[in-house]
Amino acid sequence: MNEHTNDRVPFGFWVYLMSDCVLFAALFATYAVLRGETFGGPSGAELFSLPFVLAETIILLVSSATIGLAMLAAHHKKKKEVIILLLATFALGCAFLAMEVSEFAQFVREGHGWQQSAFLSSFFTLVGTHGLHIFLGSLWMLVLLFHLLYKGLTPGTRSKLMCLTLFWHFLDIVWIFIFTFVYLFALL
């Protein structure tokens, strides 16, 4: 594979990420408009537990760093290191998902599901869409791990890892804004 295609793949992926950014913008706008419409149900301030969300944020931040280091290790052709760091990222991604699902399950159990108010509908859509991205990213990571084990560090797997790294960093950036606009702003 020549240098040209190696450069074009991440660029095409970057264009996809920016269009995903627009998708999240629409969901953020919906949430911002509907956040006050609680229809007699609980508001964000009554529902959210800030220390729990801080733990989620830190898990995602650490996973963003570990996948960046995996990319760096791939650049230095250290296959074993790449696999260990990707496994760590995968574990952190799963931990994040588990925390998010348990948060959602708790809300639904208490009767505050997405059908209760416009605020909760938009909350579940926004945070759930981010969670779905994390879920798909984790699946992608698993597939890439098998690729790495069987094919090794080829230009093909490196380019896939590059895209996954961009994707994961992007999801961390989206989470910063969810943490700020959804969780922190609800408690102000």
Next chain:
Amino acid sequence: MRTDYHNTPHARAESAYGSIHSYIFGFLFSILCTGLAFGLVQWDLVTHHEILPHGMLILVILVLAIAQLMAQLIFFLHLGKGSQSGWNATVLAFAVLIVVIVVGGSLWIMSNLTHTSVEEMYIGGVISPSTQAD
């Protein structure tokens, strides 16, 4: 960077992937921003909204989020490095423009709309201010 070395494919790739230092710095900076924003909001709750004026606190938290965004774009995504950086930045700028229009526009239009429709209902006698419990 040394200019003679800078244009080799290897050096270009190196700068596009960043270094371990850039990741450590980006990570610590992000932790700091997150912790600071969290601490401010927690402290605000404990002291019953007395640490800073409300608008000031919102501004500080916004600045922290944007600082973290910039740090991650530079130290994690290595924006501005690599051979396609001009195009990457162009696409990013376009996305930011759309985001500002979608989010800003929605908030602006919807706040106007809520304002007008509630006022019309008051005038028409459908509701009175006292029935607007929330």
